[in-house]
Amino acid sequence: MFVAGCANFPLGAASDSGRTTEPAAVAEGPAAPEMFRLANGMDVVVISDHRAPVVTHMVWYRIGAADETPGKTGLAHFLEHLMFKGTDKIAPGQFSKTVARNGGQDNAFTSADFTAYYQAIAKDRLPLVMEMEADRMTHLKLTDKDVLPERDVVIEELRMRIENEPTAQLQSAMNAALYGNSPYGRDIIGVKSEVEALGTQDALDFYARYYTPNNAILIVAGDITSAELKPLAEKYYGTIAPRAPTLVRKRPPVTWPSEPKRVTLHDERVREATWIRSYPAPSSAAAGTRDSAALDVLAQILGGGSTSALYRSLVVRDKVATAVQSWYRGDLLGAGSFSIYALPRVGGSIATTEKAIDAELARFLAAEIDTDELERAKTQLIASATYARDTQQTMAYAYGSGLTTGLTARDVYLWPDYVRAVTAADVLAAARKVLDARHAVTGELLPKVKP
Known part of the structure; x- marks a missing residue:
């Protein structure tokens, strides 16, 4: 279970068949989140906190390093980097600069099971970041000019975080021994030789398959209610048509070590x-x-x-x-x-x-x-x-x-x-x-x- 407040330790609609399209508090109490689902399949979670006129806006994709195709490891993390390369409306590198000019902060992160993007910003700037995030969900532009240099950045990150860190090397080797052939046994950043071979089309194919609203969750925490967020979510995200089936994860069970x-x-x-x-x-x-x-x-x-x-x-x-x-x-x-x-x-x-x-x-x-x-x-x-x-x-x-x-x-x-x-x-x-x-x-x- 998630240990709140601890970054390395880790709500719901129940199963897909049990979700409702109308907001419904999942538990009693002022901090209980509300949830609804857009017509295109995108789930929305609202966590109201009215102590300051600020919000945290997050888009989570149900896709992570453990979902990658064998031989193409590192794609989930690589695409996280490439999502900042721009669209027709936003020039490469301008996404974060726009957020900063409006007094906010943004970042992204990848795990074995998800990739997420967030912005923390004043409430009156929420429509701005929703519009930008929705834009790059559908209109990301990638060329070799953008992709290949960023691949070098990822490879250097791999060197710094894994190859040059003895503790990380130990943990990597232990994960491989503990989880065996399961995807959890490899590093999220990917196998170096496979990352070096990733190209623009690999990234575009991954983006087209998994970055679709029916595979995403919108979470907004802060000075906002479900009634206020719903029309914004429908305006910026609800108009995006699904372009691929919702990912159904079918992973083999982990085979644990049979001996110490x-x-x-x-x-x-x-x-x-x-x-x-x-x-x-x-x-x-x-x-x-x-x-x-x-x-x-x-x-x-x-x-x-x-x-x-x-x-x-x-x-x-x-x-x-x-x-x-x-x-x-x-x-x-x-x-x-x-x-x-x-x-x-x-x-x-x-x-x-x-x-x-x-x-x-x-x-x-x-x-x-x-x-x-x-x-x-x-x-x-x-x-x-x-x-x-x-x-x-x-x-x-x-x-x-x-x-x-x-x-x-x-x-x-x-x-x-x-x-x-x-x-x-x-x-x-x-x-x-x-x-x-x-x-x-x-x-x-x-x-x-x-x-």
């Missing part, structure tokens, strides 16, 4: 060791609200800060580590993971740190969860979610990522209630299902061994 795996990397840029272990886990959507919330609480109890069980034992008591953290990643459509990270103390042994973690996990699984510990973890998570609702972008992201990865709007809105309902038995059951080292991938990042 270990990935060890040595790098001359590394000064101190890093230890990471990732366990197979269900996605939030697959786990369901009860088990997903229990996994979030488990991560908070084990490694959610300086009061967590692993921190108290490894850092404070035994002093074998300088940092330790755990997290549940459920924000993928087809699979998830549960991970633990530790930095051995300076001059210490990574083997000693791993042994201490295994001992603490064994103790945790064999004991009863302390009531105060459980309540403290739940309070911390709920407080984080409450604070996150003060930020338009965070809430809009929560709903967008949830809707594109199998959750409903109700799931996200009621997440604090699901956390409140978690029991000690729920947490232990989740821990015993997930913390199985027989199928885990353990990673070690170590200084380069001198000859």
Whole structure:
């Protein structure tokens, strides 16, 4: 389940057959979003927040790196870059400059399951950004002159973010080992040799197939109501005819490791060791609200800060580590993971740190969860979610990522209630299902061994 306020952790119409074309609050309360669907199939989510005359406008496409055709990896992220290259109305590079001249900010991002574009701007400028975003949904112009230099930019980004970052290389290798042949086992930015071969027609074909309103979600958070947004959405987006069928994702299930795996990397840029272990886990959507919330609480109890069980034992008591953290990643459509990270103390042994973690996990699984510990973890998570609702972008992201990865709007809105309902038995059951080292991938990042 999405942990509001945490960028790396991750609402609804239910299934397509259950959607309505009229606005309907999905839950009681002033912050409950409203949803409706345009005649062309584009879903719309409205998150009202009237404290300031500003809005965050987002368009999410149900297409990500995991949906790419084998041999054409990197296209989802590449097209994200190319969407800023212009149309007949907007010259290349002018989209962001126009937003900035009007006092706003904009950006875009790609994940395994979605690609999204957003602008944060004054409410009276909302029609402007809606018109521009709708324009590039249908009239993007691409030529070799624009595409090929941008491909070089993406390749340089790949070098900087993956090839020149030892931790990213370790994570990449661990993902490949954990997810195997699943698309989740490769980097979102793509395989370098395949990115180098991408061309203008590849981008245009991808754009024509997936950038269609019936494959998109409009989310607007801020000083606006559903009644105010609906005529704007119909004016700017509702007139766009679908140009391709709605994407129906049919992915094979992930085949988890049948035995424990270990990935060890040595790098001359590394000064101190890093230890990471990732366990197979269900996605939030697959786990369901009860088990997903229990996994979030488990991560908070084990490694959610300086009061967590692993921190108290490894850092404070035994002093074998300088940092330790755990997290549940459920924000993928087809699979998830549960991970633990530790930095051995300076001059210490990574083997000693791993042994201490295994001992603490064994103790945790064999004991009863302390009531105060459980309540403290739940309070911390709920407080984080409450604070996150003060930020338009965070809430809009929560709903967008949830809707594109199998959750409903109700799931996200009621997440604090699901956390409140978690029991000690729920947490232990989740821990015993997930913390199985027989199928885990353990990673070690170590200084380069001198000859």
